[in-house]
Amino acid sequence: xxxxxxxxxxxxxxxxxxxxxxxxxxxxxxxxxxxxxxxxxxxxxxxxxxxxxxxxxxxxxxxxxxxxxxxxxxxxxxxxxxxxxxxxxxxxxxxxxxxxxxxxxxxxxxxxxxxxxxxxxxxxxxxxxxxxxxxxxxxxxxxxxxxxxxxxxxxxxxxxxxxxxxxxxxxxxxxxxxxxxxxxxxxxxxxxxxxxxxxxxxxxxxxxxxxxxxxxxxxxxxxxxxxxxxxxxxxxxxxxxxxxxxxxxxxxxxxxxxxxxxxxxxxxxxxxxxxxxxxxxxxxxxxxxxxxxxxxxxxxxxxxxxxxxxxxxxxxxxxxxxxxxxxxxxxxxxxxxxxxxxxxxxxxxxxxxxxxxxxxxxxxxxxxxxxxxxxxxx
Amino acid sequence: xxxxxxxxxxxxxxxxxxxxxxxxxxxxxxxxxxxxxxxxxxxxxxxxxxxxxxxxxxxxxxxxxxxxxxxxxxxxxxxxxxxxxxxxxxxxxxxxxxxxxxxxxxxxxxxxxxxxxxxxxxxxxxxxxxxxxxxxxxxxxxxxxxxxxxxxxxxxxxxxxxxxxxxxxxxxxxxxxxxxxxxxxxxxxxxxxxxxxxxxxxxxxxxxxxxxxxxxxxxxxxxxxxxxxxxxxxxxxxxxxxxxxxxxxxxxxxxxxxxxxxxxxxxxxxxxxxxxxxxxxxxxxxxxxxxxxxxxxxxxxxxxxxxxxxxxxxxxxxxxxxxxxxxxxxxxxxxxxxxxxxxxxxxxxxxxxxxxxxxxxxxxxxxxxxxxxxxxxxxxxxxxxxxxxxxxxxxxxxxxxxxxxxxxxxxxxxxxxxxxxxxxxxxxxxxxxxxxxxxxxxxxxxxxxxxxxxxxxxxxxxxxxxxxxxxxxxxxxxxxxxxxxxxxxxxxxxxxxxxxxxxxxxxxxxxxxxx
Numbered sequence: 001x002x003x004x005x006x007x008x009x010x011x012x013x014x015x016x017x018x019x020x021x022x023x024x025x026x027x028x029x030x031x032x033x034x035x036x037x038x039x040x041x042x043x044x045x046x047x048x049x050x051x052x053x054x055x056x057x058x059x060x061x062x063x064x065x066x067x068x069x070x071x072x073x074x075x076x077x078x079x080x081x082x083x084x085x086x087x088x089x090x091x092x093x094x095x096x097x098x099x100x101x102x103x104x105x106x107x108x109x110x111x112x113x114x115x116x117x118x119x120x121x122x123x124x125x126x127x128x129x130x131x132x133x134x135x136x137x138x139x140x141x142x143x144x145x146x147x148x149x150x151x152x153x154x155x156x157x158x159x160x161x162x163x164x165x166x167x168x169x170x171x172x173x174x175x176x177x178x179x180x181x182x183x184x185x186x187x188x189x190x191x192x193x194x195x196x197x198x199x200x201x202x203x204x205x206x207x208x209x210x211x212x213x214x215x216x217x218x219x220x221x222x223x224x225x226x227x228x229x230x231x232x233x234x235x236x237x238x239x240x241x242x243x244x245x246x247x248x249x250x251x252x253x254x255x256x257x258x259x260x261x262x263x264x265x266x267x268x269x270x271x272x273x274x275x276x277x278x279x280x281x282x283x284x285x286x287x288x289x290x291x292x293x294x295x296x297x298x299x300x301x302x303x304x305x306x307x308x309x310x311x312x313x314x315x316x317x318x319x320x321x322x323x324x325x326x327x328x329x330x331x332x333x334x335x336x337x338x339x340x341x342x343x344x345x346x347x348x349x350x351x352x353x354x355x356x357x358x359x360x361x362x363x364x365x366x367x368x369x370x371x372x373x374x375x376x377x378x
Numbered sequence: 379x380x381x382x383x384x385x386x387x388x389x390x391x392x393x394x395x396x397x398x399x400x401x402x403x404x405x406x407x408x409x410x411x412x413x414x415x416x417x418x419x420x421x422x423x424x425x426x427x428x429x430x431x432x433x434x435x436x437x438x439x440x441x442x443x444x445x446x447x448x449x450x451x452x453x454x455x456x457x458x459x460x461x462x463x464x465x466x467x468x469x470x471x472x473x474x475x476x477x478x479x480x481x482x483x484x485x486x487x488x489x490x491x492x493x494x495x496x497x498x499x500x501x502x503x504x505x506x507x508x509x510x511x512x513x514x515x516x517x518x519x520x521x522x523x524x525x526x527x528x529x530x531x532x533x534x535x536x537x538x539x540x541x542x543x544x545x546x547x548x549x550x551x552x553x554x555x556x557x558x559x560x561x562x563x564x565x566x567x568x569x570x571x572x573x574x575x576x577x578x579x580x581x582x583x584x585x586x587x588x589x590x591x592x593x594x595x596x597x598x599x600x601x602x603x604x605x606x607x608x609x610x611x612x613x614x615x616x617x618x619x620x621x622x623x624x625x626x627x628x629x630x631x632x633x634x635x636x637x638x639x640x641x642x643x644x645x646x647x648x649x650x651x652x653x654x655x656x657x658x659x660x661x662x663x664x665x666x667x668x669x670x671x672x673x674x675x676x677x678x679x680x681x682x683x684x685x686x687x688x689x690x691x692x693x694x695x696x697x698x699x700x701x702x703x704x705x706x707x708x709x710x711x712x713x714x715x716x717x718x719x720x721x722x723x724x725x726x727x728x729x730x731x732x733x734x735x736x737x738x739x740x741x742x743x744x745x746x747x748x749x750x751x752x753x754x755x756x757x758x759x760x761x762x763x764x765x766x767x768x769x770x771x772x773x774x775x776x777x778x779x780x781x782x783x784x785x786x787x788x789x790x791x792x793x794x795x796x797x798x799x800x801x802x803x804x805x806x807x808x809x810x811x812x813x814x815x816x817x818x819x820x821x822x823x824x825x826x827x828x829x830x831x832x833x834x835x836x837x838x839x840x841x842x843x844x845x846x847x848x849x850x851x852x853x854x855x856x857x858x859x860x861x862x863x864x865x866x867x868x869x870x871x872x873x874x875x876x877x878x879x880x881x882x883x884x885x886x887x888x889x890x891x892x893x
Binding site for chain 1: 467469470471472473474475478479498500501502504506533534566567568569570662669681688773774775777778882
């Protein structure tokens, strides 16, 4: 990102970082990255707008895909869907879009706004409403600040447009799911379209540049541009993100089921290297949500838990986890907005049905703070 | 009558050949250098193994070839056919047209003949768009004389192949070139399946030429055998099937070595440690077949959805260079490779190698060689470092903490200590140097299918039976004896964001080679 632009050369690094921030869910950014690269090549680089630089006159459009990953990798989006969605929201709200942004930086939905921005000649906002990926539509920082989804647009490849005005995020989720099934299991969606003032208040800033930094490190360049060996990358990443290197192990057991649009399950890891003799259990619902080391809490949502290939540092999704895979598990502190009572109510462990108290991941392992090995508060 | 079989594995450095008898016991094995035109090396290896075995060529009933020929053609962009691409997916999929993200030189090699036409299905079986036959014929007219093969790729064709079949018929009427249909090549994931189908089409004439040379070499020596090709899952395909699916030959190398090791040792669940001159490759044998890798595989810079064997490669082999610097000793990762017989200390050269260390500490003996003079402290430190590399790599590949049997194959195998931590038994089978050619010669044939079915849960059984029947039919087409075909796996995966009736079923059937 030279100056405040996203060029074709930036896309692979952003996509890789987005896959890490996807914490195992969010969809594979591969198809989206091809889309973004092609549209930047055809229409030129995309201007990057800092969240703080948005004015009250701006009208910012979060755009992304909704649906089953197995549909989005097979029935790839029509280019026409991107502009059709922008035009539909303009007609529904009566305001002209001045910028697009990712609703979630984690996974495939990091790429669609960049592709849309290139096609529409609009800037993309360097920020998002999750700072990661989450599975439900109300799990956004707009919701935490009391804003509803507003006018919601869904379009498909045939040109169908569905505009709805759900009363809250939960209704938005139900309606969107029903429409998605009829649209063939996937659709392009806009919700939480607000003015620059609301976006300045709500968005998590700097997350596209963050994704780019993560991708750059995992592709072997540190912040100073020096080359990193394969085995240095994960440590360099943890240092850069203030993340905790939780565990090294191999997948010894895996239970996984698809249930109403969610990939739910758990993986048991046997420790290798310094973690030999220990075990880590990972619970996931699309995203990795809970890590327990030898039965004791190690990290939990909304903090980010990412699983990386031990040898290459490449992120591994909950769908591609396989028995015998050798992985490193890292935990990244989530943004402060998720650490508020409202944030924890919306996306904390209780919401996902886990009977643990959230503790900041950086405190869990710190002696004298958090919990001891038995999981009791110290 | 069941006769002998000849197995040939064309690797990067060596072309190995073996002859097995009708009980699959090794009669003879030979090694010859691989030639740039792989055909010469293959012919040479056939002559050598016939001479070494004394077997009458007329009694060789089966000839199996495992070859990197197609892989090399892609990697080196050499000898590929020009491909016309018909994607049936408009009005969807326009955001990523065919060949997006392909390296420019590979795009150039196959030509720029891609068309995105109306067609395809939805995940629930509805039409995405009806086929526009006139548009197909117009595309054909524009491709006439410009392409050597055509790839047909429809959205959700693994659910419904009818449009792809119809387009293949039209292409056959309009153009006299072979057609590759995506539903027969790959599974869900349009771009990966499309890429694999395009590569398959590009390789059709490549493998046809290679196979022509192989068949001619057999006939010239009076070998009446039916020719087979090895594929990346460790099973065989008959010649005609291989010519239709040449892309399936990619990645058969490590697979052959793992399967050969299994056969030579009689083990079905073990680690296979293949120590060569430069690297050690470790694979995992599960129920007699190699464990597959979890990652999407890139071939020549293109993402496909093939499963490849899960192999860990580390820089330790017989020719690995050992260095001392003050008090520290390093082992590799560089190697003298095939120059070991000239450069190794024990061979009269001046480079200290892993083989020299093994000889010096008494870990190995080679007939006719005396142990080189290596300072005792250095020898034991280096030997411990080599052991640590092997033990750590074996631990990384083990399925669980329990000790595993290890089958040791490959020419560099003598540098492994006789006992290793985490290993229950260390098996060094006879003919371990030719495990890959033995793997190529083994006789199982598989058919596989992955398809989305839509049915009430009560009809699941019928869907599973249908998938099993189709996998069985594919195994038969690939050359399996129908009486021996067994369905070895049927997996179900529900599809998210559908109305709950769609289910992805994967079935695989394996049978013995028809006599």
